[in-house]
Amino acid sequence: MSSGRGGVSLPDIRGSGSSSSEGILTRVTSSINNSPIVYKGKQAAGDVAFVANKLLRSTGKAAWIAGTTFLILFVPLIIEMDREAQLTELEMQQASLLGAPPSTLK
Amino acid sequence: MATLIPPPPPPQAPEKVDYMDLPTPIPYEEIHREAMMSLKPELFEGMRFDFTKGLNQRFSLSHSVFMGPTEIPSQSTETIKIPTAHYEFGANFLDPKLMLFGRIMTDGRLGARLKCDLTENLSMKANAQVNSPNLYFKVLIVCLINVKCGFSSSFVQLTNEPHMSHGMFNFDYKGSDYRAQFQLGNGALFGASYIQSVTPNLSLGGEVFWAGQHRKSGIGYAARYNTDKMVATGQVASTGMVSLNYVQKISEKVSLASDFMYNYMSGDVTSSFGYDYILRQCRLRGKIDSNGCAAAFLEERLNMGLNFVLSAELDHRKKDYKFGFGLTVGE
Numbered sequence A: 001m002s003s004g005r006g007g008v009s010l011p012d013i014r015g016s017g018s019s020s021s022e023g024i025l026t027r028v029t030s031s032i033n034n035s036p037i038v039y040k041g042k043q044a045a046g047d048v049a050f051v052a053n054k055l056l057r058s059t060g061k062a063a064w065i066a067g068t069t070f071l072i073l074f075v076p077l078i079i080e081m082d083r084e085a086q087l088t089e090l091e092m093q094q095a096s097l098l099g100a101p102p103s104t105l106k
Numbered sequence B: 001m002a003t004l005i006p007p008p009p010p011p012q013a014p015e016k017v018d019y020m021d022l023p024t025p026i027p028y029e030e031i032h033r034e035a036m037m038s039l040k041p042e043l044f045e046g047m048r049f050d051f052t053k054g055l056n057q058r059f060s061l062s063h064s065v066f067m068g069p070t071e072i073p074s075q076s077t078e079t080i081k082i083p084t085a086h087y088e089f090g091a092n093f094l095d096p097k098l099m100l101f102g103r104i105m106t107d108g109r110l111g112a113r114l115k116c117d118l119t120e121n122l123s124m125k126a127n128a129q130v131n132s133p134n135l136y137f138k139v140l141i142v143c144l145i146n147v148k149c150g151f152s153s154s155f156v157q158l159t160n161e162p163h164m165s166h167g168m169f170n171f172d173y174k175g176s177d178y179r180a181q182f183q184l185g186n187g188a189l190f191g192a193s194y195i196q197s198v199t200p201n202l203s204l205g206g207e208v209f210w211a212g213q214h215r216k217s218g219i220g221y222a223a224r225y226n227t228d229k230m231v232a233t234g235q236v237a238s239t240g241m242v243s244l245n246y247v248q249k250i251s252e253k254v255s256l257a258s259d260f261m262y263n264y265m266s267g268d269v270t271s272s273f274g275y276d277y278i279l280r281q282c283r284l285r286g287k288i289d290s291n292g293c294a295a296a297f298l299e300e301r302l303n304m305g306l307n308f309v310l311s312a313e314l315d316h317r318k319k320d321y322k323f324g325f326g327l328t329v330g331e
Helices: A010-020 A025-035 A036-073 A075-098 A101-106 B009-015 B032-041 B136-149 B152-158
Strands: B046-054 B059-072 B079-092 B098-104 B109-117 B121-132 B166-174 B178-185 B188-195 B202-211 B215-225 B230-237 B242-247 B253-263 B271-278 B282-289 B292-303 B306-315 B320-329
Touching: A025 A036, A025 A075, A036 A075, A036 B292, A036 B306, A075 B271, A075 B282, A075 B292, B032 B230, B032 B271, B046 B253, B202 B306, B215 B242
Parallel strands: B046 B320
Antiparallel strands: B046 B059, B059 B079, B079 B098, B098 B109, B109 B121, B121 B166, B166 B178, B178 B188, B188 B202, B202 B215, B215 B230, B230 B242, B242 B253, B253 B271, B271 B282, B282 B292, B292 B306, B306 B320
């Protein structure tokens, strides 16, 4: 088959084939290729791909902005609140363990 | 029904307000200091190190080193940054009646501030700044003159470079339920402001200014309502600026602030929202504004007199990201 070859010589062979109108397969494929349904389908697929790409990009960008903002604004807050809670807990534990002594020591 | 009886006394209490005995309001220029504290931390980019050493109870010296990129104002939308490094030396004198601050930088900037109480109610503030990027000697001379003769001599020097230097005098008078201020600056700048407590919570004020050099004058009004849980302020000026602030103190440690700024002349509108957490080991401030700019400022106390500072600012629209860290030693 001519399709087995590929490379640079392919367009030449196909051009000669269509002019002699010998293969049924090429005629069928060309008629399918030229039909309006296929054309519309291709266009729709192209549009969908375009929209999906845009959507993906914009959601990616939005996620990036939201993520970095969260990282800056809330991650330090969470860490510091956790530290504060730990400190308070430690103090509570010490107070309950030692009871009165800390006040007498101080 | 018994539980409903207690509410009536609180409304009665405000009725008994003695309008001759209202609290002293906050100075006009500090009318939105709570919001500023939460929303305008001193963000920086690069590295800074501050060291303050007290020589005795009243006198202290400060040294600070800064390294990092600084932005250069330009017409284009893209920000241009150049790396800089400078050292700042400062001397402070603190006394209940008199405060003196002097600052000198290696890039040729010199600043001096003075605050003194002339009488019980009248106080004076003076501010002077000299910028001369390539004239170190001049700055040193000004410095020496300043030390010897006080502030008036520095103004003589200031007139040589009218656009680089500023000088300002403020006179504040504190009354029982009002404050008045008179302002005098170089470039024929005159200003006056007055603020009066109207009720125990509400204070109203106004200001006028006249800048002779630029042939501009303006008038402004402000209102401030504060309770122990919230502070709301509004300010309008004839320059077209409208500013509204609201600060809610959720607890002793947490406060939330929001502000709205509108400029009638340029049509700029910005609003921002921020939080301010004061914990035992640290203070954390964060804000986000309508220009797509998020910022956070963390001051962590590592030890007594040793603070670690982290600053971050993301400007998503300009793609300008600023990060800084610093160490503060002493005080």
